[in-house]
Amino acid sequence: MRFTDLNPHGGIGANCCLCESNGFRFAIDSGLHPKFAGSESLPKHGEIERNSLDFIVLTHCHLDHLGSLPLLSRQNPDAPVFLTYGSSVLSRRMLSNSISVMKRQRRELNIPELPLYGRGDLSSLYSRMKPLSSESPLTIEKEGRSLELTLNHAGHVAGAASLTIKSKEERSFFTGDLLFNDQRTLAGAKPPLEPVDVLVTETTRGATARDPSRQRENEVVDLIATIGKTIRKGGSALIPVFALGRMQEMLVTLEEAFRRKAIPKVPVFCSGLGMDLVNHFHEISKNSKTLRFSRKVLKLIGARPLPRKLQPGRELPMQGIYLVSSGMMVEHTPSYILASSMLGNDRNSILFVGYCDPSTPGGALLTTQPGQDFEFEAIQWREKVRARIRQFDLSGHADREELLRLAEKLCPKTIILHHGDPAARSWFEESLQDSEARIIDPEPLKTYEI
Template sequence: MLAYLYEERLLDTRFDLRGNRGGAALSAKFLNSGHILGSAGVSLSFRENGSDKSFFFTSDTNVNHQTIIPGATYPDRVDNLMIETTAGADPDAELYTRRSEELRLGEAIEQTLRRGGAVLIPVFALGRAQEVLALIQRYKDRGVIPHDTPLYTAGSMRAVAGLYDRTRESTPRLNPEFEVEQVAQLRVPRSRSRMQESVDEPSIHVVASGMLFERTLSNLLATMIVGDERNSVFFVGYAREDSPGGILLEAERGDRAILSSEIGEQTINCNVDRFRLSGHSHRMELVELVGRLNPTNVVLVHGETEAQSWMREAIESRYRDVTVIVPECGKEIIL
């Protein structure tokens, strides 16, 4: 017999954590973190030395609205804050707004289609995929791109879309009436010959993986289109430098690069660009969030060393009364 090992809790509704043998008061509530479907920050309230205290973990967080998911909800103030630092080493993200990037992506897709090219948008199957599909539907509805442009998808992202739709009334949404599965989509053909035919016409392919890892559909499609200057590969999320996606982003037009060890070097002739449509807040938004929540202690997590170092310096220079902690793996922290 299968049974859940957890209890369901409503967002923004406090619940007791003491358990049957608990003594000191301890309660929690989940808050929408604005990242992807189901992502939540955790707010803890407790008594310590006769005083009320609070702790908040942001989780992966986004202060801004996306296409489907609204921006995060935060407490008014906390004593202790644990905050993600994913974008701490990305200064370029501060230069863009989501609105400007959405407009720029729409224009770039339209230009590619107008010159007879195919657009490949590599995505993470959960979160980015559904947001991008909603955005493409918006482009069609507003006449940015032709309404009859073929849109190809495949894999688990289609199943995840169903999950998004089934929970649209019970989870945070900008428009609960919108359904991802109502976006007209074609399945990416299975055979290579038909797959090649699909990219030989003006079309959009939204597939995983987001970093073009080898032996994924996005990698295979990329190898099919990078040699044609009419085509485009548009990244909408993070791509690690040593991944095929990172390699393609660093390549100049005309460069030779290896995206697939099976195929070997290819000449990169297509248009390649990155659009800042991340599910994470950029680093200055995180620093400003620290000021907004006004904690005594800040614990930096979920980021590379460079990202955490920048965040630490920025917080300490702006908020001199805040103690910033960069935890070591396996070491206990006392706040």
């Protein structure tokens, strides 16, 4: 196999891998780097000769995997795009939202090249999408050679898949973003355990040790108790979430908590994209066995859209639970604006339920001590930290030890470390030292012969 990581910044960002196996050329994912805008946020598609791909695989619909797929597909119009049914449903809403975000960035950041693609590119992409059932191999033939590819349920988010590639010569497994634990709405991953030649593994949590007393289920219990306490003392809870996946998981968790009376009944406010995606989750759940979700949950908890004009720093219009994006409290998003209104009141709580990059406002808030000032630079607002700030370990990614155990079971000859920051990859490299496999931490844009 030949492997090239086309994410020019390394770490986690504009995910896109170029692979060659048994004479077939294919790309896995094509994302946008969340910390950049415009062409800087793109993978290096220029390394792929125009219309040279035999196929493209999309593992799931988070924008760091999906966001630049319309461009890669436009440059490779003959390549079918293989994905799960769930991803074929979700990608439509995510990509049309991505166009709206790019149009806004064009105005706000003055980047004339935005949007990078338009509605016409999306229609062309959809016509190239070929949904595959999970765990059902597909054989592709070309010039007397064949390659078998299988999407394996990956648990991470609705529609997420790992990928098995098999030829006469070799067998490879690409984890994609992977979660073994069951979630409220989604079963965990059960990857095939047949030995492989090449394992490309995500390493997201390589630098994060899980405290044994903080298993996923305890974290949910602790989160509910903290929301309950906040509401009982007259405060509001802000839960910054990713619109895709975490929002819907939290809706179901809150519905259970209201039903058990663990949280007093208060309004739940949700931001737009996450509310829309509820309908897509409902549709997927109706048509596939892996997702358990009904749009009824919105009615059951009395969810309502956010008030239209939120004023930075102003008192909240109503006590409640605010379930809004972005998960890392990125500038100008509803969670950022709401935090500026809630931070100065000691009855409120700001509760993170996923990873926060240290360079984002969410990451910065998590390291600010109570009583210190916190700067909302984008809106020129400063507030003392009086609200309760907590982070709960409900990551959508497998623990590092679980991924090590998977690597052991698959007995690979080569392990490629992927989708992780440098510190995370280093932990894996060190921990795999005694394994017989060749370990590769690929440099961006360098091709490895395996």
